[in-house]
Amino acid sequence: MASDLNINKQTQIALYRTMVLIRQTEEALARSHQQGLIHGACHTYVGQEAVATGVCAHLKHQDVVFSTHRGHGHALAKGVPPREVIAELFGRVDGCSRGRGGSMHLFSPEVGLMGTTGIVGPNILQAAGAGYTFKLLGQSLVSVAFFGDGAVNNGAFHEGLNLAAIYQLPVLFVCENNLYATEVPFSFSSRNPQVGERGAMYGMPGIVVDGNDVLAVYQAAGEAVTRARSDGGPTLIECRTYRIRAHAEGMRDGTYRSTQEVAQWKERDPIKLLGARLTTDGIATQGELDEIGRTIRAETELAIEFAKNSPFPDPRTATDFIYSTQA
Secondary structure, eight states: OGGGSOOOHHHHHHHHHHHHHHHHHHHHHHHHHHTTOSOSOOOOOTTOHHHHHHHHTTOOTTSEEEOOSSOHHHHHHHTOOHHHHHHHHTTOTTSTTTTSSOTTOOOBGGGTBOOOOSSSSHHHHHHHHHHHHHHHHTOOOOEEEEEEGGGTTSHHHHHHHHHHHHHTOOEEEEEEEOSEETTEEHHHHOSOOOSGGGGGGGTSOEEEEETTOHHHHHHHHHHHHHHHHTTOOOEEEEEEOOOOSOSSTTSOOSSSSOHHHHHHHHTTOHHHHHHHHHHHTTSSOHHHHHHHHHHHHHHHHHHHHHHHHSOOOOGGGTTTTTSOOOO
16 A cells, blocks of 8 residues: 555655664664663664654654653654663763653653653543643644553543544544553453554544554554644554564563564564665665665764763752742
8 A cells, every 4th residue: 555655755765764763773772771771671662663753754843742661762753862862761861851761751842752651541641631732722733642552441542532532632542553562462451452443432533554664654644643733633543563572671572472473573674664665666775775774873873872971860959850949
């Protein structure tokens, strides 16, 4: 389907670059975790890059995103610089949350990233609240909630979608269905594993796309964003994808899924799929794609050094940003 889309060459190259940026940043973070540079959990986005990339490509800085514990890719796609993401995971003052949040608490309201959270589901309600604000103020802005399949059996999913449908809020509910909630298969935890079908129950469009095909995600998200900006209400988008690495760095990854399953999904790597299209369609040569990879690798290496050289927060500032300083 996606190969027939009318998406210009510049956009396709930009989508490829963003996915490579996310992938290389995540791989650098995985190595950093192994080296003891990251204190705490680290949930990487490897394999799911097409979702954040395809959705966030349509968003303005003023549009807002509410993310999950697996939020590095969303942060990078929304415009947080790699060095600020890495420094945050290193717990340094130059991180996007000033070294106070770590992997699961990335905040950068300057670019519309309103926060990631390790608590499953509530970001759906936050996104609905932001959409309600935009509606009241008459602003042509969009709110997006990214969440995994494990969140759709949470009460927040029902409440958020129901509220957004009632008030026709400008919200995109993006389910990154990677088949597992930690190590629990979605087919085990839900009698109806078709997330996209649930949109109809709330009176909103429910769309299912190949979450490893960035062009398909880009098309679906573009239509949903246009609908939201024109007062057409919310959309539920189910992106069927897969995380290649373990649920979190340092966890075992061989008891709940087979190596054959992982290998099959690696063949559908979103970067590999788009790269093949670009070369087949004559949009870019393999040499040009390799150069993008080299350029981003150098950028990532500089970001790692930047994070290493950033200081840890001064303990005397522990209560900063907690209490209002205004009377």
